[in-house]
Amino acid sequence: MEKKERRNLGSRLGLSVISPAFSPEELMQEPSSVAANGSPNGTENGRLETIGSSASTLSSSDSIKAAYAYLPQTPIRSTDAHLIEFSEAMRTVAKALRRVAEGKAAAQAEAAEWKRKYELEKARNLQHKNEELEPEGCPCCMNGTLEDSLNKLTVHDASSDQNECCGNHGICSHQVLGDEAPAPIVNSAYKMVARKASFRLSWGCNGEKNGQHKHDVVSFEKGDITTASRSNKQILLKWETQPQTVFIITKPNSSEVRAIMPEMVRWLNEHQKINVLVEPRLREELLADDSYFDFVQTWEDDDDKKLLHTKVDLVVTLGGDGTVLWAASLFKGPVPPVVAFALGSLGFMTPFHSEQYRESLGNIIKGPFSITLRNRLQCQVIRDAAKDELETEEPILVLNEVTIDRGISSYLTYLECYCDSSFVTCVQGDGLIISTTSGSTAYSLAAGGSMVHPQVPAILFTPICPHSLSFRPLILPEYVTLRVQVPYNSRGQAWASFDGKDRKQLAPGDALICSMAPWPVPTACLVDSTTDFLRSIHEGLHWNLRKSQSFDGPPA
Numbered sequence: 080m081e082k083k084e085r086r087n088l089g090s091r092l093g094l095s096v097i098s099p100a101f102s103p104e105e106l107m108q109e110p111s112s113v114a115a116n117g118s119p120n121g122t123e124n125g126r127l128e129t130i131g132s133s134a135s136t137l138s139s140s141d142s143i144k145a146a147y148a149y150l151p152q153t154p155i156r157s158t159d160a161h162l163i164e165f166s167e168a169m170r171t172v173a174k175a176l177r178r179v180a181e182g183k184a185a186a187q188a189e190a191a192e193w194k195r196k197y198e199l200e201k202a203r204n205l206q207h208k209n210e211e212l213e214p215e216g217c218p219c220c221m222n223g224t225l226e227d228s229l230n231k232l233t234v235h236d237a238s239s240d241q242n243e244c245c246g247n248h249g250i251c252s253h254q255v256l257g258d259e260a261p262a263p264i265v266n267s268a269y270k271m272v273a274r275k276a277s278f279r280l281s282w283g284c285n286g287e288k289n290g291q292h293k294h295d296v297v298s299f300e301k302g303d304i305t306t307a308s309r310s311n312k313q314i315l316l317k318w319e320t321q322p323q324t325v326f327i328i329t330k331p332n333s334s335e336v337r338a339i340m341p342e343m344v345r346w347l348n349e350h351q352k353i354n355v356l357v358e359p360r361l362r363e364e365l366l367a368d369d370s371y372f373d374f375v376q377t378w379e380d381d382d383d384k385k386l387l388h389t390k391v392d393l394v395v396t397l398g399g400d401g402t403v404l405w406a407a408s409l410f411k412g413p414v415p416p417v418v419a420f421a422l423g424s425l426g427f428m429t430p431f432h433s434e435q436y437r438e439s440l441g442n443i444i445k446g447p448f449s450i451t452l453r454n455r456l457q458c459q460v461i462r463d464a465a466k467d468e469l470e471t472e473e474p475i476l477v478l479n480e481v482t483i484d485r486g487i488s489s490y491l492t493y494l495e496c497y498c499d500s501s502f503v504t505c506v507q508g509d510g511l512i513i514s515t516t517s518g519s520t521a522y523s524l525a526a527g528g529s530m531v532h533p534q535v536p537a538i539l540f541t542p543i544c545p546h547s548l549s550f551r552p553l554i555l556p557e558y559v560t561l562r563v564q565v566p567y568n569s570r571g572q573a574w575a576s577f578d579g580k581d582r583k584q585l586a587p588g589d590a591l592i593c594s595m596a597p598w599p600v601p602t603a604c605l606v607d608s609t610t611d612f613l614r615s616i617h618e619g620l621h622w623n624l625r626k627s628q629s630f631d632g633p634p635a
């Protein structure tokens with residue numbers, strides 16, 4: 080019997096047929112209704128006719144009753160009942176699986192959070208140890224913890240006394256970036272003679288002293304909760320000792336870079352008496368041109384590279400946004416201040432003009448200068464096959480975003496997303512972007528996310544081509560831990576990429592955990608965070624560019 084006919088039969092009998100419950104073969108086993116030729120009453124509609132014939136002498140309501148009485152013994156009911164039971168069982172299993180996944184998500188998110196806290200605590204302990212080992216540091220800083228110092232933050236006036244102690248006026252670099260290298264590295268190309276310069280950070284409004292404190296955000300006085308005037312304004316960096324080592328990073332294969340780079344190195348060395356450090360490739364390029372550049376330093380192995388942040392006072396990038404991303408990726412922990420010169424096409428994070436490098440670098444080296452603290456995301460892939468915590472992969476830090484997409488697969492990505500221990504949603508589409516606010520003007524913007532000022536403490540959750548009309552992007556607070564899981568029943572694999580690089584395949588069962596990293600990228604501002612941000616969206620994207628209407632329009 081055809082499905083349609085079965086449905087007709089059901090509806091004529093006042094029943095809803097739930098599924099194609101039986102086959103002609105099953106019907107043929109029906110003892111009373113099966114004709115000798117093996118077909119019910121010799122037709123496909125044998126069952127209907129059997130019911131009809133047994134009911135022919137009865138009224139229509141009697142015939143329906145008879146049909147109901149007859150049905151429990153037929154395969155329709157029993158097979159449907161099995162199917163109903165089966166689908167209910169499947170629903171229960173699905174629910175149980177979802178609960179297990181949520182439990183696992185919560186446990187893994189919690190584990191990641193504890194790991195992050197542990198890393199922070201470890202960094203703090205290391206810092207205390209270094210402070211103990213370093214008697215000639217700023218005496219005021221030596222007495223306090225980072226928290227003490229944060230609590231003491233006041234606005235710093237750029238023109239205030241140079242000899243003033245940093246303890247009461249900002250975060251001192253001895254506290255923030257004071258984790259000195261365990262031992263100096265001595266080799267021909269990487270002979271670090273200089274001590275890292277110390278500096279302090281202060282919060283103010285374009286350098287004006289206005290007495291606001293960073294911790295005065297909410298007041299609980301007299302039981303009333305009031306928001307104090309915003310205090311986390313423009314951040315200033317003021318050197319306490321002269322910066323001595325500049326790390327120059329350039330985009331490869333650029334004639335513009337090749338023209339400016341040797342000039343800049345010479346100027347830094349001769350006019351500013353500053354050590355210059357570059358990537359090994361660049362040192363070779365410089366030396367190939369002129370042996371004068373023999374004084375330029377580099378590193379020899381990964382161990383040296385890991386200690387870069389302890390030696391470098393300032394990072395200078397020559398290139399586009401990609402070079403800033405590259406520079407950030409070289410620092411797996413704290414990052415020195417970055418001065419980015421624009422030698423690319425867009426330059427959202429590269430506010431400085433390369434033609435004016437002498438003036439700009441001169442001002443930065445002298446200080447103070449405004450910085451934007453750009454948050455980074457710490458991303459960790461957790462493999463389903465990993466047997467324990469030790470098998471997890473190294474975390475990757477991103478300045479723009481981590482993208483989970485369908486890669487070369489032609490199937491929809493299917494991703495389950497959790498925020499701390501709460502289920503957020505399932506992404507069915509091309510993928511998902513988890514972005515920092517700095518990355519909000521990059522891929523996330525192209526996928527329909529909002530542009531967010533880089534100083535806003537947030538994480539962006541932006542789907543890529545979702546196959547659902549109602550999936551709008553989200554902006555979440557910076558303190559959450561996100562977890563993206565490729566479910567076991569996903570049709571294909573997913574791929575994660577980090578600032579557009581390092582693609583990693585995620586198999587069903589694998590997960591990616593993201594939280595805000597404790598090491599932001601401090602980028603020097605040309606003017607200040609807000610002016611630079613607005614300039615970049617106006618000039619880079621021509622945001623809301625429209626010809627003004629003429630005054631002589633129709634009367635109102």
Ligand SMILES: NC(=O)c1ccc[n+]([C@@H]2O[C@H](COP(=O)([O-])OP(=O)(O)OC[C@H]3O[C@@H](n4cnc5c(N)ncnc54)[C@H](O)[C@@H]3O)[C@@H](O)[C@H]2O)c1
Nearest residue numbers: 399400401425426427479480517518520521522525578579
């Ligand atoms: N559809 C898209 O818009 C798309 C697709 C893939 C990657 N990307 C972006 O490219 C980035 C990698 O940059 P790249 O230079 O190494 O690759 P790239 O050379 O392919 O350049 C990508 C473009 O994105 C711009 N860009 C990078 N970071 C930006 C930011 N924070 N704000 C505004 N624009 C930004 C760059 O200036 C460049 O024009 C990724 O992090 C991702 O955000 C965008």
Ligand SMILES: Nc1ncnc2c1ncn2[C@@H]1O[C@H](COP(=O)(O)OP(=O)(O)OP(=O)(O)O)[C@@H](O)[C@H]1O
Nearest residue numbers: 328329330331398399400401402405423424425426
């Ligand atoms: N020092 C470096 N070593 C290796 N790769 C680098 C380095 N600096 C930049 N890159 C890579 O080179 C690519 C291009 O760099 P970048 O975006 O700075 O230049 P651009 O493409 O000319 O600028 P824009 O994107 O603004 O047009 C990026 O993918 C970046 O990751």
